[in-house]
Amino acid sequence: MEVDSLRREVTSLKADKANLQVKSKLFENFAAMAHSCCRLPSTAEWESLKKTLQDTLDFSIELTGADSGYLVLLDSNGVVSDSVQSPENSGRTRCCGLKDHPLEAGLAGWVRGHHQVGVIADTRDDERWTALPHQPQTVRSVLAIPILKCDELLGVLTLLHLQPNHFSPEAVDQMKATSDQIAMTLENARLYGQLNESYQSLDQSKQEIEAYSKALDEELEKGRQIQRDFLPQNIPQLPNWDISTYFAPAKQVSGDFYDVFSLPGDNLGVVIADVADKGVGSALYMALIRSLIRVFSGHISLHGFANFSINNGVSKSVAEQCATTDQLNALTAVKLTNDYIAHEHAKEGMFATLFFGVINPLNGIMAYINGGHEPLVISNSAGIKQNLEPTGPAVGMLVDMKFEIRQVQIDPGDILIGYTDGVIEALAPNGDFFTRQRLLSTIKQSASSASALVEGIKRKLLTHVHNAPPSDDITMLAIRRLS
Numbered sequence: 001m002e003v004d005s006l007r008r009e010v011t012s013l014k015a016d017k018a019n020l021q022v023k024s025k026l027f028e029n030f031a032a033m034a035h036s037c038c039r040l041p042s043t044a045e046w047e048s049l050k051k052t053l054q055d056t057l058d059f060s061i062e063l064t065g066a067d068s069g070y071l072v073l074l075d076s077n078g079v080v081s082d083s084v085q086s087p088e089n090s091g092r093t094r095c096c097g098l099k100d101h102p103l104e105a106g107l108a109g110w111v112r113g114h115h116q117v118g119v120i121a122d123t124r125d126d127e128r129w130t131a132l133p134h135q136p137q138t139v140r141s142v143l144a145i146p147i148l149k150c151d152e153l154l155g156v157l158t159l160l161h162l163q164p165n166h167f168s169p170e171a172v173d174q175m176k177a178t179s180d181q182i183a184m185t186l187e188n189a190r191l192y193g194q195l196n197e198s199y200q201s202l203d204q205s206k207q208e209i210e211a212y213s214k215a216l217d218e219e220l221e222k223g224r225q226i227q228r229d230f231l232p233q234n235i236p237q238l239p240n241w242d243i244s245t246y247f248a249p250a251k252q253v254s255g256d257f258y259d260v261f262s263l264p265g266d267n268l269g270v271v272i273a274d275v276a277d278k279g280v281g282s283a284l285y286m287a288l289i290r291s292l293i294r295v296f297s298g299h300i301s302l303h304g305f306a307n308f309s310i311n312n313g314v315s316k317s318v319a320e321q322c323a324t325t326d327q328l329n330a331l332t333a334v335k336l337t338n339d340y341i342a343h344e345h346a347k348e349g350m351f352a353t354l355f356f357g358v359i360n361p362l363n364g365i366m367a368y369i370n371g372g373h374e375p376l377v378i379s380n381s382a383g384i385k386q387n388l389e390p391t392g393p394a395v396g397m398l399v400d401m402k403f404e405i406r407q408v409q410i411d412p413g414d415i416l417i418g419y420t421d422g423v424i425e426a427l428a429p430n431g432d433f434f435t436r437q438r439l440l441s442t443i444k445q446s447a448s449s450a451s452a453l454v455e456g457i458k459r460k461l462l463t464h465v466h467n468a469p470p471s472d473d474i475t476m477l478a479i480r481r482l483s
Contacts, residue, residue: 019042052185074153076157117284146179232261243478245258250278251278251473267359270356270416274353274398297356352396359479365409368407381413412482413483428466438464
């Protein structure tokens with residue numbers, strides 16, 4: 001009795017050891033599959049994944065004592081996309097024409113239709129069995145396990161044995177656990193594949209965007225150069241007059257501009273303007289307005305326009321009788337430009353603040369129109385002499401707007417300084433504007449020459465914004481009459 005008890009205990013220990021070995025092999029196999037599913041399925045990685053699946057099939061055959069087996073992978077339509085086979089079955093699934101065809105025949109086809117484990121104890125008594133063509137051995141036992149992920153069939157694992165009644169319930173449970181791991185591996189590989197495709201698509205989109213951005217930058221650079229060409233390349237040099245300018249666009253192209261050009265009667269035209277908004281649209285309007293002002297002010301015959309302008313939108317006060325007809329004629333360009341922009345381009349809603357002055361260099365008399373622009377300043381060694389406030393609305397808003405011509409005397413030693421709102425609205429890191437008060441204070445301190453004044457304002461601006469790039473276009477124009 002004691003010997004029988006001892007034998008039973010030894011048999012139990014052997015069974016426990018065998019069971020432990022089975023669990024250990026299962027764990028090792030699951031770890032290998034987990035490692036595979038954490039790698040992106042490129043071509044090389046997909047081959048690595050197939051090797052893991054092959055190892056899993058070989059392990060399953062060894063664990064269950066099967067004679068052979070195969071594992072087919074299915075796409076979302078149930079069509080065989082790939083397979084791995086044991087050495088005894090190598091190539092037969094492909095040779096039998098299963099690849100790229102729906103899995104319908106045999107026990108594997110039944111499993112596909114029912115999403116259930118299929119066990120055939122004896123193929124002679126089960127109509128679900130269909131032998132593969134050219135199969136040299138007679139199969140009697142079959143176990144087919146669905147590889148499922150959230151009720152989606154990813155494949156079927158089929159194990160074969162030459163003897164009937166081979167696959168036990170324990171073998172079925174072990175293969176269910178294995179199929180769960182295969183399903184997780186395949187699903188993660190598919191998800192990583194989709195993620196990889198997304199990365200590739202994003203990378204391609206990134207490259208396309210970078211190429212487009214580069215092309216756009218090149219076009220904007222061309223636009224910037226063209227716009228700079230619109231600014232006066234050679235400012236007229238007049239005896240006893242000193243002129244200095246500064247132009248700093250916030251973007252590659254700008255809506256700010258200045259202009260200095262000769263006019264009939266030996267007069268000098270000076271313009272500073274700021275088109276609403278920034279960027280390409282405002283830059284196009286800048287070019288249009290600049291061209292219109294030049295054409296209407298003196299590059300075509302304007303005989304008789306002085307009388308027209310006084311009665312049709314441009315008026316002058318009695319105190320301004322010293323301005324010449326040539327000066328008054330030139331200033332009608334503001335009225336004509338306003339009406340053209342407002343009539344032809346009203347739907348764009350673009351307009352510009354604009355100062356246009358016509359200076360007689362011999363006597364220093366300047367007739368001007370300020371169309372909604374920041375007040376220009378005349379200063380001298382004594383301080384601020386005069387502010388040239390707006391004499392009409394911004395240019396291009398409505399047809400038939402009224403613009404008043406005014407006159408000012410620029411004496412020897414006086415400096416006329418014009419600027420756009422990007423100067424007084426320059427932002428410090430704490431959010432403070434530069435303000436007109438700071439500008440006037442700087443003008444009082446830097447009035448020795450036109451260039452000294454512009455440089456002084458630039459230094460103050462850079463200090464105020466801590467050398468940050470401008471948030472708005474900045475333009476300045478300074479004109480000094482020498483003693």
